[in-house]
Every structure is written in structure tokens, then in C-alpha cells.
Amino acid sequence: MKQVFKRPESLRDVPFHFCPGCHHGTIHRLVAEAIDQFQLRERTIGVAGVGCSVFVYEYFDIDVVEAPHGRAPAVATGLKRVLPDRIIFTYQGDGDLASIGMSEIVHTANRGENITVIFVNNTVYGMTGGQMAPTTLLGQQTTTSPYGRDFHQDGYPIRMAEMLATLEGVAFSARVALNTPANLMKAKKAVKRAFEMQMNDMGFSVVELLSACPTNWGLTPHKSLERIEKELIPYFPLGIFKERKGTDNL
Amino acid sequence: MEKRLFIKGNEALARGAIKAGCRFYFGYPITPQNDIPEFLSKEFAKVEGCFIQAESEVASINMLLGAAAAGARAMTSSSSPGISLMQEGISYLAGSELPAVIVNISRSGPGLGGISASQGDYFQATRGGGHGDYRTIVLGPHSVQEMHDLSMLAFDLADTYRNPVVILGDAVLGQMQETMVDRPYPSPSLPAKDWVLNGASGRLPRLIKSLYLKEGEMERQNWKLFEKYNRMKKEESRYEMSQEQDAELLIVAFGSSARVAKSAIRIARSAGMKVGLFRPITLFPYPEEALGRISRRVKRFLTVEMNTGQMVEDVRLSVARDADVHFYGHPPGSPPVPEEIWEEIKKVY
Numbered sequence: 001m002k003q004v005f006k007r008p009e010s011l012r013d014v015p016f017h018f019c020p021g022c023h024h025g026t027i028h029r030l031v032a033e034a035i036d037q038f039q040l041r042e043r044t045i046g047v048a049g050v051g052c053s054v055f056v057y058e059y060f061d062i063d064v065v066e067a068p069h070g071r072a073p074a075v076a077t078g079l080k081r082v083l084p085d086r087i088i089f090t091y092q093g094d095g096d097l098a099s100i101g102m103s104e105i106v107h108t109a110n111r112g113e114n115i116t117v118i119f120v121n122n123t124v125y126g127m128t129g130g131q132m133a134p135t136t137l138l139g140q141q142t143t144t145s146p147y148g149r150d151f152h153q154d155g156y157p158i159r160m161a162e163m164l165a166t167l168e169g170v171a172f173s174a175r176v177a178l179n180t181p182a183n184l185m186k187a188k189k190a191v192k193r194a195f196e197m198q199m200n201d202m203g204f205s206v207v208e209l210l211s212a213c214p215t216n217w218g219l220t221p222h223k224s225l226e227r228i229e230k231e232l233i234p235y236f237p238l239g240i241f242k243e244r245k246g247t248d249n250l
Numbered sequence: 251m252e253k254r255l256f257i258k259g260n261e262a263l264a265r266g267a268i269k270a271g272c273r274f275y276f277g278y279p280i281t282p283q284n285d286i287p288e289f290l291s292k293e294f295a296k297v298e299g300c301f302i303q304a305e306s307e308v309a310s311i312n313m314l315l316g317a318a319a320a321g322a323r324a325m326t327s328s329s330s331p332g333i334s335l336m337q338e339g340i341s342y343l344a345g346s347e348l349p350a351v352i353v354n355i356s357r358s359g360p361g362l363g364g365i366s367a368s369q370g371d372y373f374q375a376t377r378g379g380g381h382g383d384y385r386t387i388v389l390g391p392h393s394v395q396e397m398h399d400l401s402m403l404a405f406d407l408a409d410t411y412r413n414p415v416v417i418l419g420d421a422v423l424g425q426m427q428e429t430m431v432d433r434p435y436p437s438p439s440l441p442a443k444d445w446v447l448n449g450a451s452g453r454l455p456r457l458i459k460s461l462y463l464k465e466g467e468m469e470r471q472n473w474k475l476f477e478k479y480n481r482m483k484k485e486e487s488r489y490e491m492s493q494e495q496d497a498e499l500l501i502v503a504f505g506s507s508a509r510v511a512k513s514a515i516r517i518a519r520s521a522g523m524k525v526g527l528f529r530p531i532t533l534f535p536y537p538e539e540a541l542g543r544i545s546r547r548v549k550r551f552l553t554v555e556m557n558t559g560q561m562v563e564d565v566r567l568s569v570a571r572d573a574d575v576h577f578y579g580h581p582p583g584s585p586p587v588p589e590e591i592w593e594e595i596k597k598v599y
């Protein structure tokens with residue numbers, strides 16, 4: 001009998017601790033599948049952000065270093081400069097990447113550091129209990145925007161994938177979602193493409209994944225998928241915002 | 251014949267780093283340490299080194315963390331306000347047990363302060379400005395020669411203990427030129443780096459982290475670090491002591507202050523006063539045992555610092571209970587002159 005589905009080699013044989021309906025487990029799998037497909041497990045080093053993302057070291061069967069909150073791209077820069085032939089990826093949430101780590105992500109992208117960034121956007125600070133994030137939608141209630149995010153008070157949600165795509169150093173910038181099988185397949189392709197960019201020395205690659213946080217959204221896993229479709233995707237459009245071709249490698 | 255160079259302190263330090271095999275530098279411009287990145291940006295090109303002008307000191311220290319995790323000899327340099335920004339990263343380096351060299355060519359503060367020499371960062375350097383129960387080794391050079399030699403030593407100590415090492419210089423030491431012997435790197439044998447992240451090929455995956463959530467883990471980690479810091483105290487305390495045999499009064503000073511103190515001691519000696527010097531070279535571990543030992547005989551101490559009183563606390567903690575510890579502070583703006591210390595010597599002798 002042919003085996004058609006199994007745990008990727010790059011993931012450890014341990015159960016995920018994530019909340020029901022959370023997409024971190026799915027994203028871990030997509031990243032692990034890409035690492036497996038390109039046979040990168042033995043030369044990949046992960047950089048864990050702070051928040052729910054920090055636990056990548058519990059699940060990936062690869063070398064991992066933990067970065068201070070927001071600083072994963074700087075840590076990845078140091079690693080990559082010492083080990084240019086290794087594959088380096090960061091795994092960061094929206095608070096980590098788009099708030100406290102905004103400076104590091106922008107400058108790392110702008111330097112065209114040849115690393116891959118896995119950016120999990122679930123519009124809240126998950127681990128700390130659902131506070132407002134830089135990507136929290138207008139009107140969205142969180143524990144620190146109890147009346148809904150108001151732009152007069154809090155400004156607007158930031159569209160990172162589009163913003164990073166404007167930088168010359170960026171080779172690949174895409175936004176994907178995990179709410180339907182079709183979107184999941186596109187997400188899988190984008191994650192692979194991002195790693196491929198790094199393998200081909202094309203420069204900085206980032207994939208923003210719209211992800212559910214049912215616990216802090218106060219929704220069931222199913223309703224969370226609907227929210228991604230009805231509320232997140234209209235504000236955070238899916239697509240590839242930049243894809244450097246082989247010939248225009250800087 | 252040994253080669254002698256007439257160079258600036260900052261350049262001497264950078265040359266020492268290159269000799270010690272440092273090939274990765276991450277930093278952000280700030281006066282009065284700019285000669286270090288400027289020199290290394292030029293020289294690293296000749297030795298296949300990697301120089302990155304980071305977007306901030308916050309990024310610098312975290313690039314350093316990444317390079318250290320990959321097993322490289324790496325450094326950053328800055329001056330006081332920049333070092334403040336690095337404190338989070340230094341705490342992570344200590345917590346993750348990563349070797350790294352951090353140079354503070356300090357200036358005056360608090361706040362934006364000024365660019366003149368100061369020893370106002372003694373507390374920050376020796377007590378740790380970052381969070382958590384950690385220590386960094388702190389070296390306090392007092393000459394261009396030591397800027398060079400202690401720079402080489404810093405990398406060895408960092409690797410020996412898997413710990414960040416701070417070199418605490420100041421604007422005077424960084425900017426002045428003097429003659430130094432161009433000593434070779436001694437290449438000591440050091441522990442193998444069997445913890446480095448370079449891809450789990452033919453071995454189990456490795457993890458470098460400072461998060462400990464499981465029951466009892468954090469406590470165990472803190473005790474483990476404590477043991478390491480105790481080992482440093484036992485093995486690494488360094489100091490210079492001179493003219494102490496017949497001394498009635500010992501001046502305790504480090505860095506630039508110690509240079510001025512040496513001139514003041516010459517004045518005192520020519521006036522027939524028995525004054526000696528105790529100069530800590532490691533500020534952590536503080537040479538408390540040596541200072542305690544000499545205080546069984548010498549009962550009068552004068553601590554001289556370019557601040558309003560920081561290291562004097564360590565002097566008081568180190569000396570015998572019946573010893574008198576006096577303090578003379580010269581806050582930053584201009585360095586003290588020997589005559590003012592001589593005036594102080596006369597008061598307390």
C-alpha cells in the first residue's frame with residue numbers, strides 16, 4: 001500500500017500544544033514540508049520569535065536559536081553572514097515583526113539578507129492573551145481595544161507584505177491564507193517559493209500567512225475561518241507582491 | 251626586536267580583535283568610538299571579515315547574538331547611550347550562554363550627556379543594565395597597550411566561559427595616542443565549541459535559548475550560571491598593585507583615573523608620603539580577595555573615580571572592616587588633573 005500522508009521529517013514526533021483551530025500547527029507543517037522537499041533539514045537553522053512562535057524549537061527537528069522580541073531578523077543576519085551556505089528562516093508573529101521588530105524587519109529586508117521570513121498574522125498578540133496588534137483590524141475588539149480598534153486612537157492596521165515588497169532588497173513577498181483547501185495549496189507553494197529564493201541566493205523572502213486565533217478572537221475554529229474570508233482578506237489581500245526573476249538578481 | 255606602534259586606543263583595540271580572529275563586527279555610529287568601526291570596515295576587507303553598519307544598537311547586539319550562535323568570534327562597539335540600548339541583548343547573550351565581546355568607549359551621561367570621558371557606566375557594566383540574575387566579565391584597560399592586549403583576552407574569556415565580555419574604556423583611552431608593543435595573539439587552547447548551530451548534519455539538533463518554563467528548570471539554570479560566575483571570580487580576577495609594601499595609603503582607581511592617580515602618587519612620593527596604587531583590571535570579577543588581603547595591613551584607602559561614587563562600593567565591600575575608605579569623585583566634563591588628587595591625598599593621609 002502506498003503511503004500518501006505522513007509527518008514531515010523536519011517535524012518531531014510530538015503533539016502540538018496549540019489551541020484548537022490555531023493555524024500555527026499547519027504553518028509548521030508547510031515550513032517542514034518545504035524543508036523536506038528541498039532536503040534542507042541538516043543545513044537549516046530556525047530563528048524563533050517571541051510569542052506563540054517561540055515554540056518552533058519544540059516541534060522542528062532542526063537547529064534553533066531563540067531571539068529577543070522582534071529581533072529575529074537581526075539574529076538571522078548574524079547567522080547568515082557567518083554561515084552563508086546554510087538556510088536560515090525566522091518565524092515571527094505580527095506583534096513581534098510589525099510592532100516591536102519593525103526596524104529590524106525593514107532593514108534586514110532592505111539589506112537583501114538572503115533569509116526567509118515566515119510571518120504569522122493573526123491580528124492579535126496571542127500568547128499574552130489577545131491584546132491589540134499592529135495588524136488588528138479597525139473595529140476589532142481585543143483586550144486592549146475593548147471598544148474596537150479606532151484609527152483616531154490606534155492608527156490603521158499595517159500591510160506588511162505590500163510594504164516590504166517596495167524595498168529593493170526583497171526578492172519575494174507574498175500574502176497567503178489558510179482558511180480553505182485552495183488557499184492552503186497556494187500557501188504551501190508560496191512557502192516553497194520563499195525557500196527556493198534563498199537557495200538561489202536571490203535575497204530576502206517573506207510569506208505573510210493570515211492565520212486564525214480562535215481563542216483570542218472568541219470564535220469557534222469554523223467561525224474563525226469565516227472571519228478570515230469575510231474580514232481579513234478584504235483588508236489584507238492575498239497575492240504575490242514581489243517575485244524577483246532569475247535575471248534581475250541584484 | 252618587538253615591533254612598537256604609536257597609535258590611538260580605539261585602533262589598538264580593533265587591531266587586537268583582528269589578531270584574536272574576530273571576523274564579524276556589527277555596530278552603529280556614536281562618538282567617541284567611531285575609529286573602531288571605521289578601522290574595521292577598512293581592515294576586514296583584507297581578511298575576509300564581515301562588517302555591518304546596523305540600523306541601531308538594538309540590531310547590532312542581536313546580529314552579534316546570531317553570529318555568536320553560529321560559532322564565530324564577533325564583536326560590537328558603542329558608547330554609553332548605545333550600550334544602554336544593547337542591554338536587552340546582553341541579557342539574552344548571558345542567558346543563552348553565548349560568547350561575545352562588547353566594547354563601551356564610554357562618554358558622559360545621564361541622557362545624551364556629552365562626549366567627554368566618564369566612568370559613570372561602572373554600575374551599568376558591572377551590575378548589568380539588563381534584566382535577570384546575570385554577570386558579564388568586565389575588563390577595564392588603562393592604556394593603549396591594554397586596549398590592545400585586553401581586546402585579545404576578551405575573546406578568549408568569552409569563549410572559555412561562554413559568556414559576554416564587556417571592555418569598559420572611555421573617551422580618553424579611545425582617543426589618545428601612545429606607544430604600544432605590537433604583541434602577537436597568544437593562541438591559548440580553549441574549550442571546543444560543541445554547542446554551535448550550523449545545521450543538524452550527522453548529529454541531533456541543537457537549541458540555543460533562554461526561555462525555561464518547565465517546573466524547576468529556571469531555578470536550575472540560575473544556579474548553573476551562578477556556579478560559572480563563581481568560577482570566574484576564582485580564576486579571572488586581575489589587578490595591578492604598586493608601591494604597596496611600605497604604603498600608608500593606597501589609591502584605588504581603574505582606567506583613565508588610574509593614570510592620573512599614578513602621577514599624583516609620584517608627587518606624593520617625592521614629598522615623602524608612602525602612597526601606593528591598587529588598580530583593578532577586571533571590574534567583574536572584582537579583585538576583592540587581593541584588596542581584602544592588602545587591607546589587613548594598609549588601613550587607609552582613597553578611591554578615585556570620574557563619577558560621583560560607583561566603584562567605591564566594591565572597595566568598601568572588599569576591604570577589612572577596620573579600614574578607612576575615602577572617596578574622591580571628579581564628574582565628567584574634563585578628566586581630573588594629578589594636583590587635585592594630590593590635594594586629596596594630603597587631606598586623608
